[in-house]
Amino acid sequence: MSFLPNSDEDIRSMCNEIGVNSVEDLFVDIPSTVKNPDIQLPSPLSEQEAMHSLLRIANTNKRVCSLVGGGIYHHYVPAVVDHLSSRSEFYTAYTPYQPEVSQGTLAAIFEFQTYMCRLTGMDIANASMYDGATALAEAVLMAVRTTRKNNVLCSAAIHPHYRQVLATYAWASDISLQIVPYKNGATDYTELSHIINDTVACVVVQSPNFFGVIEDIEKVAHIAHEHKALCIATFTEAMSLGLLKSPGECGADIACGEGQSFGNYPANGGPLLGILACKKEFMRTIPGRLIGKTVDEDGRECYVMTLQTREQHIRRERATSNICTNEGLCALRATIYLGLVGNRLVELARTNHMAASYCLEQLVNLGYERVFDAPFFNEFVIKINNAKNVQNKLMDNGFALGIPLETYYPELSDCLLVTATECTTKDDIDTLVKLLQTI
Amino acid sequence: MVSTMQTIFSLHKQGRNKYTVPQFGAESYDPIPQHLCRGELNLADVSEVDVVRHYRKLSSLNFGVDNGMYPLGSCTMKYNPKINDAVASLPQFTQQHPATIEELSQGSLHIMYSLQEMLCAITGMKQFTLMPAAGAHGELTSVMIIKKYFETKGEKRNIILIPDSAHGTNPASVAMCGFTVKEIPSNSDGDVDIDALRAAMDDNVAAMMLTCPNTLGLFDRNIMTIADILHSNGALFYCDGANLNAIVGKVRPADLGFDIMHVNLHKTFSTPHGGGGPGSGPIGVVEKLTPFMPVPVIAKKDNQFYLDYERPQSIGRVHSYYGNFLVMLRAYTYIVMLGASGLKQVAEHAVVNANYLRVKLQKHFNLPYTRICMHEFVINDEGMPGGITTNEIAKRLLDYGFHAPTVYFPLIVHGAMMIEPTETEHRDTLDAFVDTMIAIKNEANTNPEVLKAAPHTTPVRKVDALLAARKPVLKWEE
Numbered sequence: 046m047s048f049l050p051n052s053d054e055d056i057r058s059m060c061n062e063i064g065v066n067s068v069e070d071l072f073v074d075i076p077s078t079v080k081n082p083d084i085q086l087p088s089p090l091s092e093q094e095a096m097h098s099l100l101r102i103a104n105t106n107k108r109v110c111s112l113v114g115g116g117i118y119h120h121y122v123p124a125v126v127d128h129l130s131s132r133s134e135f136y137t138a139y140t141p142y143q144p145e146v147s148q149g150t151l152a153a154i155f156e157f158q159t160y161m162c163r164l165t166g167m168d169i170a171n172a173s174m175y176d177g178a179t180a181l182a183e184a185v186l187m188a189v190r191t192t193r194k195n196n197v198l199c200s201a202a203i204h205p206h207y208r209q210v211l212a213t214y215a216w217a218s219d220i221s222l223q224i225v226p227y228k229n230g231a232t233d234y235t236e237l238s239h240i241i242n243d244t245v246a247c248v249v250v251q252s253p254n255f256f257g258v259i260e261d262i263e264k265v266a267h268i269a270h271e272h273k274a275l276c277i278a279t280f281t282e283a284m285s286l287g288l289l290k291s292p293g294e295c296g297a298d299i300a301c302g303e304g305q306s307f308g309n310y311p312a313n314g315g316p317l318l319g320i321l322a323c324k325k326e327f328m329r330t331i332p333g334r335l336i337g338k339t340v341d342e343d344g345r346e347c348y349v350m351t352l353q354t355r356e357q358h359i360r361r362e363r364a365t366s367n368i369c370t371n372e373g374l375c376a377l378r379a380t381i382y383l384g385l386v387g388n389r390l391v392e393l394a395r396t397n398h399m400a401a402s403y404c405l406e407q408l409v410n411l412g413y414e415r416v417f418d419a420p421f422f423n424e425f426v427i428k429i430n431n432a433k434n435v436q437n438k439l440m441d442n443g444f445a446l447g448i449p450l451e452t453y454y455p456e457l458s459d460c461l462l463v464t465a466t467e468c469t470t471k472d473d474i475d476t477l478v479k480l481l482q483t484i
Numbered sequence: 485m486v487s488t489m490q491t492i493f494s495l496h497k498q499g500r501n502k503y504t505v506p507q508f509g510a511e512s513y514d515p516i517p518q519h520l521c522r523g524e525l526n527l528a529d530v531s532e533v534d535v536v537r538h539y540r541k542l543s544s545l546n547f548g549v550d551n552g553m554y555p556l557g558s559c560t561m562k563y564n565p566k567i568n569d570a571v572a573s574l575p576q577f578t579q580q581h582p583a584t585i586e587e588l589s590q591g592s593l594h595i596m597y598s599l600q601e602m603l604c605a606i607t608g609m610k611q612f613t614l615m616p617a618a619g620a621h622g623e624l625t626s627v628m629i630i631k632k633y634f635e636t637k638g639e640k641r642n643i644i645l646i647p648d649s650a651h652g653t654n655p656a657s658v659a660m661c662g663f664t665v666k667e668i669p670s671n672s673d674g675d676v677d678i679d680a681l682r683a684a685m686d687d688n689v690a691a692m693m694l695t696c697p698n699t700l701g702l703f704d705r706n707i708m709t710i711a712d713i714l715h716s717n718g719a720l721f722y723c724d725g726a727n728l729n730a731i732v733g734k735v736r737p738a739d740l741g742f743d744i745m746h747v748n749l750h751k752t753f754s755t756p757h758g759g760g761g762p763g764s765g766p767i768g769v770v771e772k773l774t775p776f777m778p779v780p781v782i783a784k785k786d787n788q789f790y791l792d793y794e795r796p797q798s799i800g801r802v803h804s805y806y807g808n809f810l811v812m813l814r815a816y817t818y819i820v821m822l823g824a825s826g827l828k829q830v831a832e833h834a835v836v837n838a839n840y841l842r843v844k845l846q847k848h849f850n851l852p853y854t855r856i857c858m859h860e861f862v863i864n865d866e867g868m869p870g871g872i873t874t875n876e877i878a879k880r881l882l883d884y885g886f887h888a889p890t891v892y893f894p895l896i897v898h899g900a901m902m903i904e905p906t907e908t909e910h911r912d913t914l915d916a917f918v919d920t921m922i923a924i925k926n927e928a929n930t931n932p933e934v935l936k937a938a939p940h941t942t943p944v945r946k947v948d949a950l951l952a953a954r955k956p957v958l959k960w961e962e
Contacts, residue, residue: 046821048563048754049833050910056833059840059911068832071839071856072734074703079739081828085605089823092567099817103576106591113581116804123503125532129539131569137548139559139757143888144949145879145942148489149546150759153539156492159959163526169958172760175617178804186660206804213778213800217628217661259520290522303804313592314582314805315617316762328956334760337952338960341944342937346489351952357620357656358893362665367656370618370750373760381539384492387501387529398516399508406514420516440585448583471509 046091109440110473112404114424114464115255115448116177116204116281116303117311121468125385126308130378140334140370144349145341150373151348155336157380164286165300166293167322171333173376174319174368177303178210181249181279183332183366184301184321185211188247188275189220190365191330196221196245198274200232202254204281205453211249220246230258230417230426238268247275247299252292253285255453256417257401257424257462266296275299283307283320284466285422287394299323308382309375318375329355332366393467397423400465400474407478408463416460424464426450432459438484444477489545492538493528493960501529545943546759547887553913557860557890557902558651558699560729560751565821568755568814577813582805586790592809593789596782599816600766606819606827607725607745608738609768613777615807619726622746622765623657623693625778628799629744629769630691630720631661632776636797641690641719647676649699649894654724663690670896674702674853676710685717695724696737699894699902700853701838701860703731711741720744720773728752729906730835730859733828744769752830753815764811778802833907834859837914841905844918848925852897860904862897869928872935874899877924879946880938884920 051059056068065071072080090098111119130136134149141147154172161170174180185197197215199208201224208224215222225237225248232250241248248269252260266276278292280302292300304318305311323331329352337351357364386393401423409415414428429435432449439446447461454460465474530538548554554561572578580592600612616622627644634641644663646654648670655665666684671677676694692714697703704710714721723737723745729752731737737745749755750763757763769777779798780791791806822830835858842851842861850866865874878888878901890902905914927935939945 047826047829048565049829049907051833051836055911056836059836063836063839063843068836071835073856074705075731075735076708076740079735081734082608082736082739084733084736084824086602086824087820089826090821092821095817095821096567096571098820099571100574102591102594103574104591105594106576106580107588108576108579109588111581111584113583115583117582119579119581125535127573129536129543132540132543133550134543134546134548136756136758137550137564138546138759139556139561140760142556143878143882144947145939145944146547146882146887148943149542149544152489152491152542152545156960159493160527162959175621176804179617179621179802206801209801210803213628213802216800217631219662259516287525288516288521290520294522310578311581312578313580313589313809315803315808316810317804335958338957339948339952341948342946345944347944347947349947349949349952351949351956357652359652361652362655362659364652364656367620367624367653367660368618369620369653370761370763372762374758375762377759381535383527384530384535384538385532386503387527388525389501389503389505390527391525392505396505396508399510402514403508403510420520421514422516440588445581445584467506
């Protein structure tokens with residue numbers, strides 16, 4: 046299959062007009078010793094054959110009833126989201142360099158920025174980062190730039206992948222990273238007060254954290270500010286913003302995290318939607334695209350990319366970041382999703398919490414141990430003797446129960462991070478309980 | 485102020501929102517303490533019809549590849565085959581959680597593994613990772629690998645060379661890893677100035693980043709000499725693969741002496757640009773750099789695909805999970821449909837189209853570098869009647885139903901217009917583009933006012949970018 050519209054005759058006559066004898070003459074600058082290599086790829090396919098082959102591969106993925114979250118969540122995606130985001134005027138455009146023919150993208154992203162500000166309690170949000178983990182890394186780089194300090198404190202209860210990505214970026218930028226231990230599922234605030242000093246650029250905390258526990262961001266912000274450090278509040282479950290006090294309200298300076306829960310699929314972990322928002326005093330140090338409101342020549346309200354002197358295409362090595370292509374279409378999906386759900390997000394978040402509460406209650410009734418006695422949103426940690434074995438048996442019966450924490454926290458053997466959302470029904474949990482009784 | 489478009493927030497009316505949340509059917513026994521809960525949430529409450537009409541209307545204000553020719557240089561705005569999206573919408577892929585155990589996710593791992601292998605075959609690199617979410621993310625990951633390589637060897641090298649024609653992401657990525665940028669000038673033919681390169685070489689140089697073909701659309705004729713100069717000094721040679729569309733199937737970057745490169749799946753491999761993303765920026769490396777690749781690496785053993793974390797020298801993790809999987813799916817679909825012969829034709833037709841445009845436009849516009857180009861070329865506004873500028877030409881093109889080229893880049897050409905037609909435009913469209921450019925030049929003589937005031941027919945007229953920067957309004961307020 047080919048998508049080349051020119052006929053052989055077109056190509057011949059175009060070569061003629063160019064003044065070359067053959068197409069090959071146009072590749073004269075490539076060293077002949079390495080030109081036209083033999084490349085081993087499977088034979089070309091028709092569309093029908095390709096679809097058939099892809100379906101065969103797709104079917105080797107096995108679906109189960111999933112009580113798995115830990116950064117990526119199963120939420121229902123309303124049909125409107127797929128329908129509207131599939132309009133090719135949106136998805137076959139690129140970065141809105143020409144605002145006069147990009148008002149669709151620009152207006153939608155302006156709305157996205159507004160949604161993110163309202164949900165996080167911040168003044169400014171950018172037009173998306175790659176994912177939650179890199180959004181956190183960029184937030185930390187931003188804090189280091191702003192405070193001109195180089196030490197970062199990071200809670201041990203932050204998603205381990207986020208910490209790993211942060212560690213990679215910190216190593217590359219010569220930033221020193223210190224982990225603050227957790228206690229009963231939350232950041233050890235007393236220990237944080239002991240460790241912190243005036244050389245610290247920022248304190249990073251996640252809420253709900255990797256154990257599902259809702260952190261006391263207000264306390265962390267207070268401790269950070271006493272030492273002229275910034276407080277960065279991150280999150281992996283954006284749905285929680287519908288119910289919980291926003292990072293801004295809690296006194297955080299920068300909020301960042303993952304927005305996949307809003308209208309984007311788990312999709313084996315990507316594309317995701319990085320969110321980065323901050324208080325207005327950091328407007329000129331935030332990385333990424335920003336869309337601003339303005340007027341056109343006739344005085345009509347419209348939108349345009351703005352404050353671009355922060356960005357790599359203008360500032361080059363002195364830019365606030367190297368980010369160029371972001372996650373625009375995922376941001377559009379989130380915007381459409383939030384438009385549709387509106388303030389019912391509160392109710393939706395409450396359903397998530399209810400499902401998780403019921404699930405925890407049922408598991409505790411079976412005699413399993415609730416590991417952290419702390420408030421949670423839609424995830425919690427449960428200890429099940431011989432957890433690996435139990436997980437495998439459940440898997441044979443079509444259930445994926447949680448993420449084993451031992452991989453990331455050796456002290457938490459047999460502990461599983463279990464997640465329930467609005468996609469988890471009471472029937473699912475009751476069936477799970479019956480299965481567990483037979484194991 | 486006249487309002488052309490409403491925001492979703494201005495459509496808000498209490499009681500309009502009928503979105504129904506499923507009821508769980510059991511009470512919560514573990515309430516969240518009030519002091520941790522938020523007050524009122526002030527999102528917009530609108531009906532489903534409002535949402536559909538609002539975003540459908542917004543979509544009509546946009547211009548995409550499906551609307552018409554989008555010759556945005558170095559962005560490769562080619563046609564995005566629709567089967568790609570159909571495959572990326574299969575629930576077997578979209579509903580899959582990344583923490584699912586490997587036995588149950590063999591399909592996704594199969595796609596990733598095969599795509600890595602195919603990219604190796606196409607580029608000649610030893611190993612690929614698909615984790616970087618965009619080209620600039622691939623650059624950053626690559627510079628980290630370069631840093632780790634020298635750190636492991638115990639060498640302190642702190643300079644990375646970048647030609648003056650490079651994309652802004654190159655120096656920005658370098659700076660994020662603590663290296664210093666040293667700029668290398670281009671010569672009058674548009675190639676790297678070899679003497680300047682030799683003069684800049686010393687033990688502090690870790691690598692050189694080169695876009696291939698470069699941002700003038702030219703294939704550097706000294707490329708193997710550059711590779712020799714770098715390698716004999718122990719430095720690495722990085723290929724910015726943003727422009728791979730020009731040479732895919734025609735030459736493997738590894739054969740040219742490159743040690744590490746990124747490719748943009750959203751350019752060469754036809755995945756849609758999404759109004760700014762998501763893209764995907766996989767990187768490939770030669771053998772000696774494989775130990776430093778980010779984790780996890782997708783591997784295969786006994787016919788089973790798995791995630792390999794046992795990489796002690798790895799730079800670590802660079803993404804929450806494995807990168808932009810649905811973008812990889814689209815690129816995989818494209819490559820298996822085209823095969824090696826189809827990919828080679830992509831480059832050939834892209835280069836024919838660009839040279840055809842170049843030759844036709846050269847008669848009417850200033851072309852600073854006149855040699856045979858690859859997939860794109862650069863003209864500028866020098867000699868335009870009445871001092872008409874690149875920006876005015878770009879805006880006028882919008883009136884005629886074309887997207888504008890990349891403008892004022894590369895920086896080494898004053899008033900640059902970087903034109904990349906791609907292989908998916910046919911000759912008739914290219915002829916129409918040429919005719920339009922000539923018509924615009926005639927307007928510069930006969931009716932310069934219409935040019936200076938362009939655009940006229942677009943959803944909004946010339947946008948006041950200065951006002952937006954001077955008085956930033958970055959969110960909607962009543």
